[in-house]
Amino acid sequence: MYNYVIVGAGFAGAVMAERIANELNEKVLVIEKRNHIGGNAFDCYDDQGVLIHQYGPHIFHTRNKDVWDYLSQFTEWYLYHHEVLGVLDGNRVPIPFNLNTLHTVFPPSLAGKLEEKLISSFGYNVKVPILKLRETDDDDLQFLADYIYEKIFLHYTVKQWGVKPEDLDPAVTGRVPVYISRDNRYFQDRYQGMPKKGYTKLFENLFANKNIHVMLNTDYHDVLTFNSENGSTELFGQPFNGKLIYSGKVDELFNYEFGELPYRSLRFEFESLQQNEYQAVGTVNYPNDYDFTRITEFKHLTGQDVANTTIVKEFPQSYEKDVPGKDIPYYPIQNDDNQEKYSLYKNKAKQFDNLILLGRLAEYRYYDMDAVVAMALKVFRDKVNK
Ligand code: FAD
Numbered sequence: 001m002y003n004y005v006i007v008g009a010g011f012a013g014a015v016m017a018e019r020i021a022n023e024l025n026e027k028v029l030v031i032e033k034r035n036h037i038g039g040n041a042f043d044c045y046d047d048q049g050v051l052i053h054q055y056g057p058h059i060f061h062t063r064n065k066d067v068w069d070y071l072s073q074f075t076e077w078y079l080y081h082h083e084v085l086g087v088l089d090g091n092r093v094p095i096p097f098n099l100n101t102l103h104t105v106f107p108p109s110l111a112g113k114l115e116e117k118l119i120s121s122f123g124y125n126v127k128v129p130i131l132k133l134r135e136t137d138d139d140d141l142q143f144l145a146d147y148i149y150e151k152i153f154l155h156y157t158v159k160q161w162g163v164k165p166e167d168l169d170p171a172v173t174g175r176v177p178v179y180i181s182r183d184n185r186y187f188q189d190r191y192q193g194m195p196k197k198g199y200t201k202l203f204e205n206l207f208a209n210k211n212i213h214v215m216l217n218t219d220y221h222d223v224l225t226f227n228s229e230n231g232s233t234e235l236f237g238q239p240f241n242g243k244l245i246y247s248g249k250v251d252e253l254f255n256y257e258f259g260e261l262p263y264r265s266l267r268f269e270f271e272s273l274q275q276n277e278y279q280a281v282g283t284v285n286y287p288n289d290y291d292f293t294r295i296t297e298f299k300h301l302t303g304q305d306v307a308n309t310t311i312v313k314e315f316p317q318s319y320e321k322d323v324p325g326k327d328i329p330y331y332p333i334q335n336d337d338n339q340e341k342y343s344l345y346k347n348k349a350k351q352f353d354n355l356i357l358l359g360r361l362a363e364y365r366y367y368d369m370d371a372v373v374a375m376a377l378k379v380f381r382d383k384v385n386k
């Protein structure tokens with residue numbers, strides 16, 4: 001009955017299902033173990049009527065016009081540019097560290113000198129990852145790099161990942177580079193915004209085609225078996241000869257035969273407050289204080305006009321697949337060892353023409369939403385609609 005089965009109803013699964021149903025006019029079954037669509041981008045109204053993101057704050061931003069235009073068929077946008085402040089020695093300063101931050105934390109003469117050196121060494125409107133700035137041989141810039149490393153990156157990263165910045169793929173801290181600019185925004189992408197009616201509504205629109213059947217509350221193991229030796233697949237106890245598009249954890253699909261891929265998990269604490277506003281911007285980072293990394297106030301992100309407000313604190317924790325409360329694999333931990341382990345799974349998966357791995361868990365990549373959408377559109381073009 002189905003030529004296509006998708007595991008996971010997040011961005012990877014939803015974009016694939018939409019393309020298969022609308023472009024190929026084929027039936028597709030989506031299997032999702034949670035009781036809702038949307039994956040980690042799921043949002044809903046809390047009991048105080050505030051639109052919240054259940055799995056942590058999600059801000060959409062992309063440089064990719066195709067992705068923006070594609071999603072714009074399924075949502076209108078609330079045009080929002082994210083701003084983050086970091087609490088440093090009790091003061092709130094712009095993050096990423098930029099020239100405004102420089103002038104807030106140092107006296108004018110020192111800030112002026114450092115600004116000149118930054119611009120003459122790297123240029124203006126340039127982003128410099130902290131680990132790169134630390135390689136400088138200029139004494140003043142070394143002082144600055146040490147300051148930023150210590151005050152912004154070191155303790156935040158140890159909280160978030162359990163290791164120091166230099167023990168992760170440099171791309172991780174490179175996501176929030178020092179920015180030689182006066183631009184206080186967290187992202188500089190050309191297209192930024194939040195789905196006007198929320199992410200879940202956007203997902204409902206992606207899944208709207210009658211050819212798509214979404215089975216919620218269903219772990220794929222309950223209805224589908226995948227033989228990782230020969231790739232043969234059964235669906236509801238019958239041989240399945242179509243394509244399996246898998247966006248769950250790749251180690252799970254292969255019964256952990258090369259060992260578990262490590263992840264970082266989070267615990268969220270939501271607080272509803274009977275006040276109009278809690279903080280001046282969407283997110284405030286606490287690199288050095290408390291056990292949480294950041295506090296996000298949702299109404300800044302969504303633009304929702306309500307009298308009260310809801311915030312969320314993010315407490316990083318280790319991921320343990322069999323321990324309730326710690327069993328959501330939020331972040332792949334990017335380093336060389338883990339990448340090597342992942343490639344064993346990837347190479348094995350390549351043997352099976354009927355299997356496509358897609359998304360943050362299946363590809364073990366620190367993907368943002370737009371990158372998952374871009375990859376889903378590409379995989380559809382290259383491997384499904386060929
Ligand atoms: P997911 O959204 O994880 O979807 C995978 C789905 O597969 C899940 O619904 C899961 O339940 C299901 N599944 C897994 N195993 C099984 C199984 N055995 N059986 C059935 N179903 C299964 N990106 C941004 O662009 N901007 C942001 O601001 C941003 N903020 C983030 C904040 C946090 C705290 C986190 C964790 C991520 C953030 N992201 C952000 C990244 C974003 O969440 C991902 O890029 C996106 O959700 C990936 O989509 P996906 O479909 O690959 O995975």
Ligand code: UDP
Pocket residue numbers: 086095152153154156157160172173174175176285287
């Ligand atoms: N980071 C940091 N201090 C900050 C902000 C970010 O050390 O104030 C580092 C940290 O290692 C973090 C990474 O940069 O995990 C990426 O930050 P980002 O805000 O992109 O993380 P995400 O939103 O994906 O959790």
